[in-house]
Amino acid sequence: MSQPQSRPIQLHYWPTPNGWKISIMLEECGLPYEVIPVNIGRGEQFKPEFLALSPNNKMPAILDPEGPGGAPISVFESGAILQYLGRKTGLFYPADERGRVEVEQWLFWQMAGLGPMAGQAHHFRIYAPEKIPYAIERYTKEVHRLYGVMDRRLADRPFLAGDYSIADIACIGWAKLWERQGQDIKEFPHVAGWLERVLARPAVKRGLALNAEDRAKIDFATDAQAQSVLFGQRPAG
Known part of the structure; x- marks a missing residue:
């Protein structure tokens, strides 16, 4: 700016x-x-x-x-x-094309995957007036798969695109609600470490x-x- x-x-x-x-x-x-x-x-x-x-x-x-x-x-x-x-x-959004593509992949992964699937897990697990076992299992399992994707990604880097970026900002609000999504964060130690790093940032807290x-x-x-x-x-x- x-x-x-x-x-x-x-x-x-x-x-x-x-x-x-x-x-x-x-x-x-x-x-x-x-x-x-x-x-x-x-x-x-x-x-x-x-x-x-x-x-x-x-x-x-x-x-x-x-x-x-x-x-x-x-x-x-x-x-x-x-x-x-x-x-x-x-x-938090690189100007160079390679860096920007790296961030955008994970931003769009959240927009198309983690957010909608976690949202459906919240709905069927918590808000739906009728508890539908198939829907609960379907979305809980899909969120579990997505946490696995994130865990593998974070195994060798501190943040989703390497450096802290809008991709991490997009994901943190959903990922911090893992319990509501029926997940056990102990299964995803790299996600757990990432959560700790991101949630410790003063701006994130605010x-x-x-x-x-x-x-x-x-x-x-x-x-x-x-x-x-x-x-x-x-x-x-």
Whole structure:
């Protein structure tokens, strides 16, 4: 980043594994930001003003008043936001093509694999009103396979792409919830070591702590309104 950011980035956020990606990245980069809570348990992700930023009605999203060329820009999808902030600051996202490809492989691995599969494991193990053994076993086993992939990757390097990067930032919020996914971290000693290294970073601690009190306000396992919004409601329009 050639000049310091003078106006804060708007972070539309709720404390979830995907929201944590961006709160951690903003803390790691030292960028000024303001939080605009999006209470996903009460349907705030369907408000027109949020849909203007995130047409997929998913948070997080950002609005950077000092985007490319000095003009405002909004970005949705957590992986795209990480890439944007990495390019903007020159941090945690290499400029050289080989280094960038190395990071992107593991970023997209999280976006297409670890996040969706862990999310389904959470759903069927914890939130689903009907416990379906096949679904629980299916997603628990797939998450187990993905942790095995990560464990092998981390056997000879401290972080997923060698150096700490947006790939690690993308994964940490999901991986720290391994117990909810039915995993035994002792089976994955290299992942366990990686978790310890990443979670010890001060910026990661701050990012994970952001609006932590909101996470306790709604029990998605028992709150009927939240379940209707997240698991059954369709946006109007």
